[in-house]
Amino acid sequence: MTDRYAVIGNPIEHSKSPAIHAAFAAQTQQDIQYDRILGDLEHVEDDIEEFAADGGSGMNVTVPFKERAYDLCDTMSERARDAGAVNTLVFRDSHVYGDNTDGAGLVRDLGCNHRFDFVGARILLLGAGGAARGVLRPLLEQRPDRLVIANRTATKAHALAAATATVGPAIGCGLDELHNQAFDLIINATAAGLSSQVPSIPDDCLADGGWTYDMVYASTATAFQAWGRAHGAARALDGLGMLVEQAAESFQLWRGVQPDTAPVIAMLR
Numbered sequence: 001m002t003d004r005y006a007v008i009g010n011p012i013e014h015s016k017s018p019a020i021h022a023a024f025a026a027q028t029q030q031d032i033q034y035d036r037i038l039g040d041l042e043h044v045e046d047d048i049e050e051f052a053a054d055g056g057s058g059m060n061v062t063v064p065f066k067e068r069a070y071d072l073c074d075t076m077s078e079r080a081r082d083a084g085a086v087n088t089l090v091f092r093d094s095h096v097y098g099d100n101t102d103g104a105g106l107v108r109d110l111g112c113n114h115r116f117d118f119v120g121a122r123i124l125l126l127g128a129g130g131a132a133r134g135v136l137r138p139l140l141e142q143r144p145d146r147l148v149i150a151n152r153t154a155t156k157a158h159a160l161a162a163a164t165a166t167v168g169p170a171i172g173c174g175l176d177e178l179h180n181q182a183f184d185l186i187i188n189a190t191a192a193g194l195s196s197q198v199p200s201i202p203d204d205c206l207a208d209g210g211w212t213y214d215m216v217y218a219s220t221a222t223a224f225q226a227w228g229r230a231h232g233a234a235r236a237l238d239g240l241g242m243l244v245e246q247a248a249e250s251f252q253l254w255r256g257v258q259p260d261t262a263p264v265i266a267m268l269r
């Protein structure tokens with residue numbers, strides 16, 4: 001019998017997840033069906049439970065439901081607990097297991113696809129909301145030399161840094177405290193891009209040869225990619241590779257096989 005999966009979010013019509021998982025399934029000869037579901041903003045819990053009760057095997061969860069899906073889980077991975085949010089659900093015998101593969105997706109895209117060397121790197125993570133929280137532990141596990149979390153609201157950055165102190169040292173600060181610091185990698189995990197804005201950071205905070213990474217993607221360069229290019233970034237990347245890599249981690253969790261991501265990233269480009 002064909003196993004059923006779906007991605008749930010709101011909005012959802014532009015999600016690339018069905019195309020990504022269809023490509024993985026074809027490549028690895030897995031018999032699955034993968035749909036998109038528009039989650040109800042008030043009752044998404046019912047939508048998820050209904051899909052599971054109907055025999056669904058698993059789900060991907062996207063904006064704005066990752067925290068609410070977390071609350072539905074019976075058990076979860078350590079990285080999901082750290083993130084306080086899940087993007088992957090596994091349903092088995094009325095049991096709901098949650099995982100968060102976003103951070104692993106980011107690290108794999110940067111480290112494996114683009115060969116960024118994390119060890120000894122000075123990293124600036126912009127934002128202290130759900131997106132930043134979801135990638136913090138996997139970033140710290142790469143043992144960078146320095147990881148600074150900078151947020152428009154400084155107190156949230158301080159709190160996030162303090163919450164992950166057991167994994168590795170991170171420094172929290174406000175966006176306006178970044179003067180006279182240079183970073184080898186600046187990751188944009190803010191929601192500023194939704195309104196075509198860029199977080200206001202000093203012009204000189206990207207080191208010579210430094211990279212920028214925007215966790216979102218678009219058909220044209222994102223505002224933060226444009227910032228990177230204008231400020232001399234050696235690489236100014238968007239989040240398409242992260243999207244495919246986080247999907248591959250979910251697929252691996254569900255199906256027990258690791259798909260080849262490179263042809264899928266190329267197809268989407």
Ligand code: ATR
Pocket residue numbers: 126127128129130131132151152153156189190191192197198199200
């Ligand atoms: P997400 O789950 O996408 O992270 P969120 O939890 O609402 O969404 O967090 C949004 C993040 O983007 C926050 O860090 C927010 O900063 P504040 O905590 O100060 O609100 C940040 N953000 C949103 N718009 C921004 C802008 N125009 N410039 C800088 N940061 C912005």
